[in-house]
Amino acid sequence: MKSGARIVVESLQREGVDTIFGYPGGVVLPIYDELYDSPIRHILVRHEQAAAHAADGYARASGRVGVCLATSGPGACNLVTGIANAYMDSVPIVAITGQVPTSLLGNDAFQESDITGITMPITKHNYLVKRTSELGRIVREAFYIARTGRPGPVLIDIPKDVSTNQVREEGAIPEEITLRGFQPTFKGHAKQIAKAVELIEEAERPVIYAGGGIIFSEASAELLELAELTGMPVTTTLMGLGAIPCDHPLNLGMLGMHGTEYANYAVTESDLLLAVGVRFDDRVTGKVQSFAPHASIIHIDIDPAEIGKNRKVDVPIVGDAKTVLRVIINQVKKGAPKDAWLSKIREWKERHSLRYEEGDGLKPQYIIQQLSSLLKGEGIIVSEVGQNQMWTAQYYCFRRPRSWLTSGGLGTMGYGFPASIGAHFARPEEIVFDIAGDGSFQMNIQELGTVAQYRIPVKVAILNNMYLGMVRQWQELFYNRRYSYTELPPIDFAKIAAAYGIDGMCVESREEVVPALKAAIETEGPFIIDFRIEREENVFPMVPAGAAINEMLRGQRR
Amino acid sequence: MRAHTLSVLVENKPGVLARVAGLFRRRGFNIESLAVGTCEEPNMSRMTIVVIGDESQLEQVQKQLNKLIDVVKVSDITETETVERELALIKVSAEPGSTRAEVMQLANIFRAQIVDVGAKTVIMEVTGDTTKIDALEKLLRQYGIKELIRTGKIALQRGAKIVKSTKERVSA
Numbered sequence: 001m002k003s004g005a006r007i008v009v010e011s012l013q014r015e016g017v018d019t020i021f022g023y024p025g026g027v028v029l030p031i032y033d034e035l036y037d038s039p040i041r042h043i044l045v046r047h048e049q050a051a052a053h054a055a056d057g058y059a060r061a062s063g064r065v066g067v068c069l070a071t072s073g074p075g076a077c078n079l080v081t082g083i084a085n086a087y088m089d090s091v092p093i094v095a096i097t098g099q100v101p102t103s104l105l106g107n108d109a110f111q112e113s114d115i116t117g118i119t120m121p122i123t124k125h126n127y128l129v130k131r132t133s134e135l136g137r138i139v140r141e142a143f144y145i146a147r148t149g150r151p152g153p154v155l156i157d158i159p160k161d162v163s164t165n166q167v168r169e170e171g172a173i174p175e176e177i178t179l180r181g182f183q184p185t186f187k188g189h190a191k192q193i194a195k196a197v198e199l200i201e202e203a204e205r206p207v208i209y210a211g212g213g214i215i216f217s218e219a220s221a222e223l224l225e226l227a228e229l230t231g232m233p234v235t236t237t238l239m240g241l242g243a244i245p246c247d248h249p250l251n252l253g254m255l256g257m258h259g260t261e262y263a264n265y266a267v268t269e270s271d272l273l274l275a276v277g278v279r280f281d282d283r284v285t286g287k288v289q290s291f292a293p294h295a296s297i298i299h300i301d302i303d304p305a306e307i308g309k310n311r312k313v314d315v316p317i318v319g320d321a322k323t324v325l326r327v328i329i330n331q332v333k334k335g336a337p338k339d340a341w342l343s344k345i346r347e348w349k350e351r352h353s354l355r356y357e358e359g360d361g362l363k364p365q366y367i368i369q370q371l372s373s374l375l376k377g378e379g380i381i382v383s384e385v386g387q388n389q390m391w392t393a394q395y396y397c398f399r400r401p402r403s404w405l406t407s408g409g410l411g412t413m414g415y416g417f418p419a420s421i422g423a424h425f426a427r428p429e430e431i432v433f434d435i436a437g438d439g440s441f442q443m444n445i446q447e448l449g450t451v452a453q454y455r456i457p458v459k460v461a462i463l464n465n466m467y468l469g470m471v472r473q474w475q476e477l478f479y480n481r482r483y484s485y486t487e488l489p490p491i492d493f494a495k496i497a498a499a500y501g502i503d504g505m506c507v508e509s510r511e512e513v514v515p516a517l518k519a520a521i522e523t524e525g526p527f528i529i530d531f532r533i534e535r536e537e538n539v540f541p542m543v544p545a546g547a548a549i550n551e552m553l554r555g556q557r558r
Numbered sequence: 559m560r561a562h563t564l565s566v567l568v569e570n571k572p573g574v575l576a577r578v579a580g581l582f583r584r585r586g587f588n589i590e591s592l593a594v595g596t597c598e599e600p601n602m603s604r605m606t607i608v609v610i611g612d613e614s615q616l617e618q619v620q621k622q623l624n625k626l627i628d629v630v631k632v633s634d635i636t637e638t639e640t641v642e643r644e645l646a647l648i649k650v651s652a653e654p655g656s657t658r659a660e661v662m663q664l665a666n667i668f669r670a671q672i673v674d675v676g677a678k679t680v681i682m683e684v685t686g687d688t689t690k691i692d693a694l695e696k697l698l699r700q701y702g703i704k705e706l707i708r709t710g711k712i713a714l715q716r717g718a719k720i721v722k723s724t725k726e727r728v729s730a
């Protein structure tokens with residue numbers, strides 16, 4: 001005989017899970033007891049939100065399913081933001097929560113919350129397990145659903161008696177599962193692909209608009225091959241950074257609200273937009289009626305619901321990005337000459353390159369550029385949310401997929417630090433940097449405890465402007481500089497780190513930047529740098545909300 | 559904007575109705591009626607959902623429904639030949655005498671059954687397509703409808719066509 005808790009842990013092992021992130025409590029005690037002598041490593045976080053983000057960081061960095069574990073009630077509720085974050089960015093995680101015993105379900109029992117009800121709109125699927133005999137199958141289904149097709153979070157809620165009850169060993173974890181309602185399409189429709197090939201060959205001003213789908217489908221090589229074969233320039237979304245090396249001549253960088261001017265101009269003037277693994281998010285399109293107004297649109301996505309959701313498309317292709325791109329590559333010829341188009345783009349690139357003004361203060365863009373050249377595209381860069389995130393997206397030269405983890409869809413402040421922890425356990429050989437704002441870092445600052453306990457060698461570069469910078473920027477530009485509740489007091493983060501036994505330093509001048517970054521890189525353990533940056537530095541270019549993406553603010557001096 | 563009839567085959571799992579209803583709520587789709595019950599397959603249910611929307615909303619409704627793991631098959635059967643029925647129970651004022659006689663006569667014309675007779679009211683049971691029930695409802699209003707309940711439309715395609723999905727086995 002075998003207990004439910006044992007089945008859970010054995011199922012995790014069977015799925016190849018090596019690390020999980022969690023926080024214990026009453027109803028998960030049986031599972032924790034099984035973990036005590038299991039080969040699976042459990043990382044004790046300081047807040048369940050961090051467990052979910054760490055699982056997310058683990059998944060994005062590795063491509064494998066991340067796992068987090070929490071107790072019922074408050075524990076489960078604390079996971080919610082992390083689950084919503086994974087849902088919005090299509091990240092495969094499995095969240096396991098304890099629940100009150102089945103006999104008490106629906107009774108408002110101590111620490112009961114209806115977590116399957118709460119997470120219904122933010123999970124790909126969820127389960128409330130009623131019988132121990134279903135557990136093995138459900139865990140298998142959960143992992144399969146999380147990682148297959150468009151990835152996403154799956155939650156399994158396990159009442160305490162389901163964990164403690166015993167069932168017969170044989171057949172407890174089934175070999176085969178049947179999911180009638182879940183059959184993603186991987187192969188693109190041949191006729192639509194033929195149409196796409198024709199449009200690509202005819203296009204004179206094409207642009208590839210590539211997103212997170214390229215990363216998740218491991219399609220970077222195909223993307224590059226297609227771009228080079230046809231001479232199509234590539235712009236990526238925030239989620240797609242790293243899909244093409246930043247310094248590739250065909251790379252246009254990021255598009256959208258804080259994208260490069262040349263990417264936004266190119267999209268606006270294009271006659272063909274090949275959209276792959278993207279969802280025409282409003283932060284990308286700006287005023288959607290003016291987005292790529294002259295272009296035919298081909299949209300490749302694994303999720304049929306994304307095609308035609310925000311923008312009418314000419315050629316819809318439901319399928320896996322890698323598979324479909326490969327078929328296109330096999331069929332497509334070089335097509336129409338693009339010299340005039342590419343030279344126009346070169347001109348835009350020269351005339352409207354990303355730039356910032358040097359001044360007396362410490363410039364965050366400079367810090368990112370220095371880190372970028374020190375790491376030479378190695379390592380994993382994680383960000384928080386706000387200006388720090390946008391500066392990193394603009395000025396860090398990403399060269400590989402899965403080297404950039406950021407909260408795109410939900411924009412969750414506090415994501416970066418715990419996600420860095422997850423990234424470290426996914427790829428321990430890589431150096432992991434969290435680029436933070438002082439506001440965001442304080443949203444999950446308690447994870448210093450986790451980092452200290454396990455000596456997790458993540459580095460945090462806080463771009464400390466003593467403001468909720470991005471909000472302050474909007475107040476400056478659109479609310480007449482009325483800085484309503486966005487100022488933060490100076491915090492000595494190095495001292496806080498020291499209290500946890502973590503190395504840190506404070507940097508106030510340009511000359512100290514490189515030595516500080518080097519110190520962080522060379523220190524074996526965790527390291528915190530508190531960069532006191534120019535307080536009112538802004539992120540430019542910027543498309544104001546509701547404007548077309550070629551109507552950008554370029555930044556005027558105050 | 560018009561009414562579309564969707565036939566949706568779902569796994570009969572706890573929470574499936576909440577998933578479907580929640581989806582309509584959070585995406586702002588308008589449900590006109592929803593009827594659900596068991597069907598020819600064990601462990602499955604069939605829902606008939608009438609939705610109001612334009613073509614692109616309808617496309618989204620179907621695609622989003624399809625993404626639910628417990629949803630096995632979604633078909634828009636608005637344009638196909640179907641048999642559609644709805645059942646209504648109508649409690650209508652019918653004082654003994656001439657009104658009662660008129661009400662009974664209307665029931666007769668609509669092939670409705672009188673299933674309860676009270677001192678001042680009768681309850682009528684009527685089945686038919688939505689327009690027929692609408693028409694009866696309208697006619698009865700002048701007598702005073704005290705209570706009314708409609709099941710919402712259920713529908714099946716005519717002939718050999720079926721809303722079904724093939725079984726998928728995965729070895730993951």
Ligand SMILES: Cc1ncc(C[n+]2csc(CCOP(=O)(O)OP(=O)(O)O)c2C)c(N)n1
Nearest residue numbers: 386387388411413437438439440468469470
């Ligand atoms: C959890 C959460 N709350 C609020 C916001 C809204 N918000 C977006 S950016 C931002 C400011 C971020 O400040 P900070 O982390 O200091 O970064 P900076 O913009 O200064 O780089 C806020 C409050 C958010 N994205 N997430």
